[in-house]
Amino acid sequence: MSVPSLADAAHTAAALAAVLLLAWAGRAAFRAIRQPPVIGEIAVGLVLGPVVVALAGHGVLDTLLPAHVLAALRHVGHAGLMLFLLGIAHELRARGSATGNRAVVWVASTSFLPALAAGAAAALWIDRSGGAALRGDAPLSSFVLLLAVAFAVTAVPVLARILADRGMTATTAGRLSLQAAVVMDVPAWLLLAVAVGGSGGDLAVPSAVLAGCVAAVLLVRPLLAGGPAGAFCARSPAATAVLLAAATLMVASATEHLGLTSLFGAFAVGFMVPADSDRAPWSAAVGRVARIGDRLMPVFFLVTGVTIVSGPLGGMPWSVMGAVTLLAIAVKTATGYLGGRLGGESHATGLRLAALMNTRGLTEIVVLQAGFSAGILSPPLFAALLGMTLITTCLTAPLLSLIDRAAGPEEGAAARPAAAQTRGARSDTGRE
Template identity: 50%
Template sequence: MIEPLSRTGHVLAVLAAVLLAALLGRRAARAARQPEVVGEILAGILVVPAVLLVAGADGLATVLPADVAGPLRTAGQVGLVLFLVGVAHELRHGGTAVLGARAVGWVTAGSFVPALLCGLLMAAWVLWVADDGVRGDAPAPALVLMVAIALSVTAVPVLARVLEDRGLTDSPAGRLAMAAAVVTDSAAWVLLVVAVGVSGGLLGSVALLVAGLVLLAVGRVALRAGGPTALAARHPRAAAVAVSGAALLAAFQFEHWGLTAVSGAFVVGLALPGGPWAAVVRPVAALGRLLVPVSFVVAGMGVANAPRGAVPWAAILVALALAVLGKVGGGYLGARLARQDRRTALTVGVLVNTRGLTEIVVLQAGYSAGLLSVRLFLALVVMALVTTAMTGPLLSLVERRGAAAPAPAR
């Protein structure tokens, strides 16, 4: 009995250390006037390399032995699953002010299509120019789709926080960027399911996607009934436990089918109605959000185990250049086609370039499914962090230029 108890204590101690590192990372990010998620991700990913640098391989094996790394990986996966329930629910029910269909359509197309094309360009670079360590072993079609998705994501939760902090929530640029991000992220998650399925065969991918849509339709019909909604209103805590269990069960089943666990969580989140269910989803997502930093530490284990001297600088630069071109340039073009003035269009482009936590979750899913090599995963993580960190300074620059301009040009 002593050894299991000792292992449990070790796991809990590591979890506490990870959560403390995430807290410190958030505070450091706030002090630097950056979104909290930037500090949180950096803290999580750098924990393992830092221990390895200070204590060496033997020290890392003592701090994070295999029988502790396993439960840690599970905790991180649980966190991602529960967090994605909240993200999917918010994508379906999150309100944005009524906007013109034409404007939303142009901005959505501008923030998604050019970014997707830039992702295809990067995938071509990975396949034909980059070395084998960046290329990895994933099937070419799945890799191409995965990289394209990675460059097209906009993080709705982080974007919402940026808009609130900047007082842009009700501005034309803020409303257009949020509406475009909701549509873009929804499409990105569907494409992620296809990408993971393609690695196991196109027919299987289509079948699993259809199965997911059927489950989604059945869940929505069942939960719209008065009985479940009334129970959720009267017993939100019990309903939250039930939703968590359903999300974890769906995640396990989707993974068993050959998809990622987060795909099952996304289906559960989309199936949940609004109204009283919002109070049910909130604690589920909050618990997931608390555990998500654990998954960053797991990612850091992969980074630490990468070959020394293998920092993919070329891949980082290519990813950054194409990511900014696709999102800032595409968002600006879409907003201009929607007849927005130049300052509003540029603000939209900067906002949709915010990737943050949603991007990291997408990359984690691709990495776990074997679609991304460690080096390509690292390059895309750096891209996500840098583009998110750019948002604040670029918005300040746009504001200063707008204040200096005599009048917005159309």
């Protein structure tokens, strides 16, 4: 492996600094218009490459981001994603322990299963009508399963931030939507691993790796919960964070090398980390790692956007993007409302659940990127589904405002009883 020159290293550092600065500007702009700031960060990263190409051509983009710089940024962005997912997995496990009441079960099941079916139906429609140029050449089973997951997920980190910004974390709708999203995302990640593992046509090795990861989680977590590991975590949280980061990157690399998505390797390490105890503040160590990943995520979005324009994108399938967006909104809002009502909640709470369960955000971006990297999604379809993701997520805040106005002063106030306490609260991962 050749050692990069000083000029190459300086070029990479300058590109990294520029990406992070632009991401900060995107967050500030979207915060000013009362949208989740992370959507501004995502949007800036995704459109930066296409905008440069549209204004100045591919030659200028290649000069700004030559192959060696883009390769370095790809590694940085991928590492940031893995470290961020460690925090997400740990948070999902912690939040998941609080779920289990009747309303959560209804909201999760009605939002998840019909959305899976709708995504599968959309995949079959695209397969029949879009042709190989749009669908790609991955096995049909992986394609159907990936779109089913893409329709079903609800973004826990973005949802948590929206609830905090609006003072809804302690409300019935906020609590139910977040807990239901946690319940749904765990099987969604497992299904994603199966879809990506089967994209090569052979499920035997990926299935064995998946089973091995699950067994490792069950075996390693009790070992970390007490004894020397817990004592070391309490004594050296910074060193523990370094070891967790190294373990995450190594396990993620190993699972990808063995035919399973690296995302599942990062998730496996996150689920291995035990809950906090009096002797071991594991969440503090995980939080340090996740914050580093959080800061590097804009690089992941930039590389994703540049990858889109570098591939054979062809004409944007606007009709497909419109169709999948309408279907995604319809199924998530209808089933979110239905789940709330079946769970015994009021009409107003059901409406708020309908809006909140339609939040896809960062989780959807990661799912789509995994499918794109595995060759399951073609560049045009990937771009169309990214558009659907941003549209559905940006709808959440305006829909909640409309519902608050329609509910009247009394119900609108009741929907935000803890605004003073929850304003500015952040999830463990720091994503907004």
